[in-house]
Amino acid sequence: MSIASRQKRLESLKHLGVKKGARHIAMPPPKPRPTEPSANTNAAPLHFLNYQDDLQHAVPIENIVPGQVIQNEHGQYFSVEARYPLSAPYGSQKPGNLLDIQMQTIALITGDDAWLNLNWQDVLFIDTETTGLEIAAGTVAFLIGAGFLDGDDFVVRQVFMRDFNEESALLADLHTLCQRFRAVATFNGKTFDIPLLENRFTLARLWPALFDGPHLDLLHPARRLWRRRLDNCKLATLEKEILGLQRTQADIPGYFIPSLYRKYLVDGDARPMAGIFYHNELDIVSMAALAAALGQRVSGDHTPPHPVDLLSLGLWHIHLGNPAAAERALQKARSQSLPPDLQDLTTTKLAYLLKRQNRREEAEPLWQELAAAPNNLLALEELAKYYEWHKKDYPSALICIDYALKTLQAQPDKLADWEHRRERVQKKQ
Numbered sequence: 284m285s286i287a288s289r290q291k292r293l294e295s296l297k298h299l300g301v302k303k304g305a306r307h308i309a310m311p312p313p314k315p316r317p318t319e320p321s322a323n324t325n326a327a328p329l330h331f332l333n334y335q336d337d338l339q340h341a342v343p344i345e346n347i348v349p350g351q352v353i354q355n356e357h358g359q360y361f362s363v364e365a366r367y368p369l370s371a372p373y374g375s376q377k378p379g380n381l382l383d384i385q386m387q388t389i390a391l392i393t394g395d396d397a398w399l400n401l402n403w404q405d406v407l408f409i410d411t412e413t414t415g416l417e418i419a420a421g422t423v424a425f426l427i428g429a430g431f432l433d434g435d436d437f438v439v440r441q442v443f444m445r446d447f448n449e450e451s452a453l454l455a456d457l458h459t460l461c462q463r464f465r466a467v468a469t470f471n472g473k474t475f476d477i478p479l480l481e482n483r484f485t486l487a488r489l490w491p492a493l494f495d496g497p498h499l500d501l502l503h504p505a506r507r508l509w510r511r512r513l514d515n516c517k518l519a520t521l522e523k524e525i526l527g528l529q530r531t532q533a534d535i536p537g538y539f540i541p542s543l544y545r546k547y548l549v550d551g552d553a554r555p556m557a558g559i560f561y562h563n564e565l566d567i568v569s570m571a572a573l574a575a576a577l578g579q580r581v582s583g584d585h586t587p588p589h590p591v592d593l594l595s596l597g598l599w600h601i602h603l604g605n606p607a608a609a610e611r612a613l614q615k616a617r618s619q620s621l622p623p624d625l626q627d628l629t630t631t632k633l634a635y636l637l638k639r640q641n642r643r644e645e646a647e648p649l650w651q652e653l654a655a656a657p658n659n660l661l662a663l664e665e666l667a668k669y670y671e672w673h674k675k676d677y678p679s680a681l682i683c684i685d686y687a688l689k690t691l692q693a694q695p696d697k698l699a700d701w702e703h704r705r706e707r708v709q710k711k712q
Contacts, residue, residue: 340552341550341551341552341553342552342553342554343551343553344361344443344445344553344556345361346553347553347554347556347557348361348363348553348556348557348560349363350362350363350364350441350443353442353452353456354452355452355455355456356455357451357452357455358448358449358451358452359445359449359452360442360443360444360445360449360452360453360456361442361443361444361445361449362440362441362442362443362456363440363441363443363560364438364439364440364441365438365439365441365564366433366436366437366438366439367436367437367438367439367568368435368436369382369432369435369436369437370435373526373528373568373569373572374522374526374527374528374572375525375526375527375576376526376572376575376576377575378432378436378437378568378571378572379437380572380575380579381403381432381437381571381574381575381578382403382432383575383578383579383584384403384574384575384578384579384582385578385582386398386399386400386401386402386403387399388578388581388582389499389574389578391581391603391605392499392504392577392578392581392603393497393498393499395497397466397496397497398466398497398499401465401466401497403432404431404432405464405465405466406431406432406464406465406466406467406468406499407429407430407431407460407461407463407464407466407467407468407493408428408429408430408431408467408468408469408567408570408571409427409428409429409430409467409468409469409472409476409477409480409567410427410428410469410470410472410476410563410566410567410570411424411426411427411428411475411476411479411480412424412425412426412427412428412540412544412559412562412563413425413479413540413541414541414544414545415541416537416538416541418475418478418479418482422479423444423447423450423483424476424479424480424483425443425444425544426441426442426443426444426559426560426563427441427442427453427457427480428440428441428563428564428566428567429441429442429457429460429567430567430568430570430571431463431464437568437571439564439567439568440460441560441563441564442456442457443556443560446548447548450483450487451487454483454484454487454489455487455489457491458484458489458491461491461492461493461494462491462492462493464493465493465496465497466493466496466497466498466499467493467494467496467497467498467499468498468499468500468501468570468571468574469498469499469500469501469570470500470501470502470505470518470566470570470573471500471502472498472500473498473500474500477494477498480494481494499574501570501573501574501577502516504577504581504599505521505573505577507595507598507599507602508577508580508587508592508595508596508599509521509524509525509592509595510595511591511592511594511595511625512589512591512592512595518566518569518570518573521569521573522565522569525573525576526569526572526573526576528569530562530565531561533557533558533561534558534561534562534565535555535558535559535561535562537562540559540562543555543556543559544556544559580592580596581596581599581600581603583608583611586615590615590616590619590620590621590625591616591621591625593612593613593615593616593619594612594613594616594621594625594628594629596612597609597610597611597612597613597616597629597632597633598632600612601632601636606636606639606640609636610633610636610637613629613632613633613636614633616629617629617630617633627653627656630649630652630653631649631653631661631662633646633649634646634649634650634653634665637649638665643669643673646665646669647666647669650662650665650666650669651666654666654683654686657690658690660687660690660691660697663683663684663686663687663690664683664687666679666680666683667680667683667684667687667704667708670683671704671707671708671711677708677709677711677712678712680708681705681708681709684701684704684705684708685705687701688701688702688705
């Protein structure tokens, strides 16, 4: 971001009433708490609310989470670091599997060739826990997790402000950390985490060059690959269904986190913060594992075991401009058991893929298969065009046209085109 752009952002934030430094920020009102988690969530029991009547035993964060107070020229903040050996299992993945994913694959996924000049040691995984669930003038990231490769480990470093007056010190050291990296990876970070951090850094008159570099937002490719099969593509769902992980009861549902931090600021009891640190740490490690899982599937190093995922992978490769990989995935999906509607979609996409490669003879049996179903005008039209213009098989073209005309009796607005096609083919016989 240019100096002029940063200044414009700063002026815009000031216009909204935002003041430099988090100490001036009033907490937003708490959002209404749901009466109970929905049946399809993996929310842990609300154990973290058990401390609310025990304030005489409030415990500081230093006694709850194994970390240290960091002092710099701007003040203090609290920091925690965890290390995961690259060879250690993490569900179905290992952190070290990242190193097997070529940057060419990430460039393909993101559509950004800047990744071709990078390696995984250049990438910083970022996740934030905030005082609100929306980007607003008063929303602050009170806990920021950063994950990166360091030697034989995947490191998760978490920086935490015990009060708003620690934001300047926290951001200063986070800015220094960001300077070591050239690309960022997040989960929905393009929409939330990074714009929020950009606002906070701008108000602090800092700007990590990292934010001007390539960005891998894992939510979008995850949706492309798994949205047809899973109820949702939340990170917790992907952990369970794709990575084979189940969080322990130590985890705290994300929608409780802002209110728990507000409570901590009032009573100083950090015991509920342990679950927030756990939540943030797993978010970071799971992002690295998810990046490896996505890379394996797109590169072809791992064949999705589920036919619906194969269909999604094939459609994704069509979008990415990889016809050979798309064909392999769609053929494998067709050979397995799919629901009828998805089977038809797979066959249709494969037929069009072959047609675009001028492989119409191979597409013909696929269109015939589709045309056998009632009211499939699309398949009948493709067959009629193929028989008329390419195979010169006019009797077969007329058969397809007559089937279509019978179907179209209830759709008179489309009859004229098909009748015109029939007259044209009859003249060619």
